[in-house]
Amino acid sequence: MLNRNLLTSSVSALALATMLALPPALAQETSQPPASQTNETVSEPVQDEATAQVDEKRKTLLEDATRALEETEAAVKALDEGDTQAALDALAVATGKLQSVVARDPDLALAPVDVQLLQRDLLADVETINAAREVIEDLVDDGRLQEARPLMREFASEIVVETTNLPLATYPDALLRATAQIDAGDVETAKRTLATALGTVVVTEETIALPVLRAQLLIDAAEKALGEDEGTAADTDAADSGSTETESADEAAETVEAEPLSPGEYVAAARNQLKIAEALGYGDEDDFExxxxxxxxxxxxxxxxxxxxxxxxxxxxxxxxxxxRLFD
Structure with a gap:
């Protein structure tokens, strides 16, 4: 089976500034991006959303198509080991499974067999991102595409759900062709046929821009905070003002804990995330207006x-x- 593990990567503002040779002062000023606290505030629901997206995609995977892919790989291994009968048996199972898939849905073009979650996260503020964007755009304008390419790889803050699919227009025919080649004793050609078939799997992507997702979650937090503020107002009015004299030292110490953000702060953080999304190119000014x-x-x-x-x-x-507008 294809090795499709969870892949994550993150780049800090300081690392980005170093990679792009930005002015040292800018790198120092942005080594701790202001968004870091709010990113942490919504980190758990962001991961929940990523997990939900993958779980939803996994529901669409076709068991028979997945088995066909596994049996194809088993056939290749058997041919490498010189066991042509095992290869023929594996290809017979794979062919039968794909015939079952096509019989159930004749119009299906791509049979999903695997799903992978990739996460890339550029942890920087708007100023650093815009400076990095200018560097990349200048490289592209100058035709220095190979220099721009590795920088572009890190210029993203997104979750990508990749789905691997078998192309039903060509894959079943390749299995039949490989079977005939094995029967004719042309094992090396059969190996090449199967290798080509495995190389034709189609990967489709669905992208979730993390700044947009974070902005939405921060607005949810603002709504919750407003509701809590309204709920605690009555409790505050009814509190006994004299009770403060009886507070113990331990109780007073508990008030030192970090206060949650106010509704207005959540909104400001959400607005900043939208600006980050625009700076990263997930839309233009009109999209966010x-x-x-x-x-x-x-x-x-x-x-x-x-x-x-x-x-x-x-x-x-x-x-x-x-x-x-941006992703559908």
Missing amino acids: ELHENLDELDDKIDAEQDSGGIFDKIGDSFTRLKQ
């Missing part, structure tokens, strides 16, 4: 302590439209 207007409206309501009304539903719809 609607959401920035929504967040301005939410800020006004928070500042005026007004009822948020249906603004969160409105923002949710805007996120849906944004992702449809």
